[in-house]
Each structure stands twice: as C-alpha cells, then as structure tokens.
Amino acid sequence: MPAPALLTPILIRYEVRRVRKAYVKFSSLELTKKRSSDGRQPSSHPSIDDSSEWSYYVAIDEIYHAKWAAKQLARFNVLREAVDHFWHGPEGYPVELIQVAGTSGKGSTSRFLQSGLSAYGKTGCYLKPHVFDYAERFIIEDKPAEHQEITRIWEKEIKPYCIESAMRGEAWLLDHSEVSLLIALKMFERHSLDWAVVETGMGGRYDAVTALDVAATVVTNVGQDHEDVLGEEHWQRALEKAGICRAGVPLFSADQDERSVAVLSNICKDVGAPFHQISAREVGALGKVLSQSGEGRSPDSLLGSEYQLWNAALAAEVVKRLVKGADIEEIARKLRAAKYMGRFWKIEEDVFADVAHNPSKTQALSEDLQLRFPKAKKVFVVGITGPRDPVAVIAPLVKQAKAIVVTSAGFKGQDPDKVHARLRDAFPDVPIHLAPNPATTLSVAKNLRGAGETIVFTGSTYMIDQALNRDANLRHLNASVGWRDVKQKQIAGTLSFAIPEKSQ
Secondary structure, eight states, X not given: OOHHHHHHHHHHHHHHHHHHHXXXXXXXXXXXXXXXXXXXXXXXXXXXXXXXXXXXXXXXXXXXXXXXXXXXXXXXXXXXXXXXXXXXXXXXXXXXXXXXXXXXXXXXXXXXXXXXXXXXXXXXXXXXXXXXXXGGGEEETTEEOOHHHHHHHIIIIIHHHHHHHHXXXXXXXXXXXXXXXXXXXXXXXXXXXXXXXXXXXXXXXXSGGGGSOOSEEEEOOOXXXXXXXXXXXXXXXXXXXXXXXXXXXXXXXXXXXXXXXXXXXXXXXXXXXXXXXXXXXXXXXXXXHHHHTOXXXXXXXXXXXXXXXXXXXXXXXXXXXHSTTOOHHHHHHHHHTOOOTTSSEEEETTEEEOOOOSHHHHHHHHHHXXXXXXSOXXXXXXXXXXXXXXXXXXXXGGGGEEEEEEOOOSTTBOOHHHHHHHHHHHOTTSOEEEOOSGGGXXXXXXXXXXXXXXXXXXXXXXXXXXXXXXXXXXXXXXHTTXXXXXXXXXXXXXXXXXXXXXXX
C-alpha cells in the first residue's frame, strides 16, 4: 500500500490529540487575547479567508514547488508515526517542549531557557550541531548525555523501530536528524523532565521539530544566512522562521527589525498564535536585576557578553509567561550560571573558540572581544563553509586582528586557497596566512601571537572540530559522516561513489 494511505489514520489521530493538547496548554498559560479595534474578541482559529498576504506568499511558494514541499511535509507524518509508536497513551508525549528558531542566538537562547526553567522543574535541551562529541547535543540538567545512555537508547529502542520501518519501505526510513530527535525525546522521558528546549535547524517551516507538540515557540531573530536554502529576500527567511508557529501556542521574538516583525506578527494572527515581542525595556529590566544582585558573572558564563542580554531577556520572558508566579530574581540567578560549549569557549590560556559563522554572529563576537580584551590584538583562525561570502563574515573582526590564518573548514568547506585570496584582496593591511590543514593551525597561530595577545578560532563549527578535537576517533567520525550512505555507479567497468550531503 502506498505510504500516504498508511499515514492518513496516524495523522488524523495526531491532529486530534494535537488540538486537544494545544487547547489545554493555551488555557493553562492564561494568555489574554487582545481585543480588536471594534471591541470584538478575535477567533483563536481565524478563517483562512481572513489570512494576510504573507500566508498567500507561502502558499504560492509551495504551489510553485509543490513536489518539493509535499516531500518535506510528508516527513512530518513519518516522524509523527514514530512519536505515536513510542508515546501512544492518551496524554501523548510527557514532557513540555519549547521550540527555538532564528538566524543567530538559537543555541544560547535555548541554554538560557533551560537554565531559567530549571528554577521550576527538571529541564533539558536538544542542541545542534555539536562541536566535538555527538553527546553534546543532549543536555540533561546542565550536563551532556552519557555515551552509554545514547548507546542504550539507540540499541534497545530506536534502532529496532528503524529496522521495522525499513522493512515497510523506503518512505518510512528515518534520517539522521529524525533519529537524533527521537533519541532526545527518549532521553527527556527517561529523566522525567518537566521542560525541554529543542533547537531548530535551518529555517523552521520544514524542520522536523515543527512536527511536534510544543508549549511555546521562539524566533530569536531573522538575519542573513542560508540564503541559498531559505531565500534571498529578508521576508522569505522570516516566513521560514514564522512557519514554526501553531494555533493557540505563543510565539516569542527579540527581533527589532520591522520587516521581521511584520511577517511574524501577521503569520501568528493568521494561525491564531499569540505574538510577544520583547524590547529594550525588558532587556534593561533584566540587566538592572543582574547588576543589583551583587553576584559576579563567571568568566565562562554566557552573560559575560553584553549582546547576550537580549537572548537572556527573551528567555526570561518565555519563562515568566509559561510559569505562573515566576520570580525574575530567581530566573536571573539561573541565567547567570548558563554556559554553552562553542560560545566564547576557553580552550586553554588565551586561546578561545566561537562557532560564529555568519556576519551577524561575527559582529557579536567582535563586540564581545572588544569588551573582554579591549587593548589586546588577536590572531584569528578561520574557515568558511557553504556559499557564504568570506569577506562579509570576517569583516567585523578585522580591526582587532594582528593576523588571520585561513584553513579548511572540512565538511562543506570553501577552498582555503580561494578564501585566502579573497581576504588578502579585501584586507591588504592585515597579514593573511594560509594553513590548509586545520590540525596545524594552533601551532601556526601560537607562532604569530605575541605576549598578551589572544588566539580565536571561528567561522565554522566543523573547522573547530578538526583543529581542536583531542579525540582522534570522534574527529574522524565527524569528518566522514555519510560515508556509508554511498551510491554505487558502474562506469566503464569501475565503481564510483557519490557521498551524500551531511544532515544537521
């Protein structure tokens, strides 16, 4: 029987439970609907006839790419069946989930949320991608998952289901990101968490997390990244992020760009999702509480960076809305202790790594470096992935650079020779060095560094892994993801192999 026919009953059961849970969550949050200008209460489920032009643009885009869109959305049904298989009771999945999307700050905001909610229950996170170790993706009560637990969940629960699904046909096969999400959900359940924060990959509308029931959704901001996948125009990327909102489920954002707010607020209105935008007022209020507490921030705290106050304030607002009677001082105490591997991460004395990989993130990194080391020059080790403009990514760092070392970013990395040439042409006053092998870059950077100067690895998560991961076996596995999923082609009596793209 074709896959769609098999999926239909599952989808119907899922949607019935989804609507019921959405109603319960919406009621428990005690969210007050705003009255329209004529005093009438708007419907929580607006008619499609009243939808905005933004919803029309989504429809047109999907019509123009109907085959592609249908394939993406069909994956939701496959994942929902897996969720139904593991959690088929009347209450469904037992842990309250929060989905976080956005161009920048997703991981940091997720960690702030997890920390803030920990004042009111047991919490965890699912983050991606990892830097060194796959276990970094799963945070339980502020600690990465144990290797043995990941192995146990895979061998005893997820793997048998994957084998059973494979026997039903190719349409039922789960990919790397879907399997990882199921492992996270199983882990959250095993530890009896009250809240778990789940980070979205690129975009949001077609991300696997969007197939799940959630208590709240978050869009940190909409910026310039992944234009080849999410759209060249700002409004296109905003629509992709807005795709995570659900009827009756509040969406929170810290984006101050009017273009983003127009899209997010209208899509929320179209689907019946309360929209909450934080402003400088909330950021200032949190900053005041933090400064009045008298407690210093630890050097590796996420709040060591001023720009992170926006992410922290966004998280605090979500916590206050989700937890009745939540105390801002208690939330602030938890936020102060939040940490995140890969964000201004100290490797050794005067050597740091930050996974900033787009212009907005490197701008934030530049501000952070200036705040922490205002007088010190820096040696930057950089690698660039995907179709990003290396000049735009590195430009915010140039004023603080004593030298820049260009290396390979590994997976999806741009040719370091070409990146080196581009940067030399763009920044002739800064010494630009080439070290194609990431494993050599730390020693190269140390030879360039003077007394009191700092080394910073940035531009690519994959490069940081290949340059600094001390576990050679994990480093190799990370670099060769997908090597088993080869396609064999017989050409003139010989075999050639096409390695598929790595999933996030």
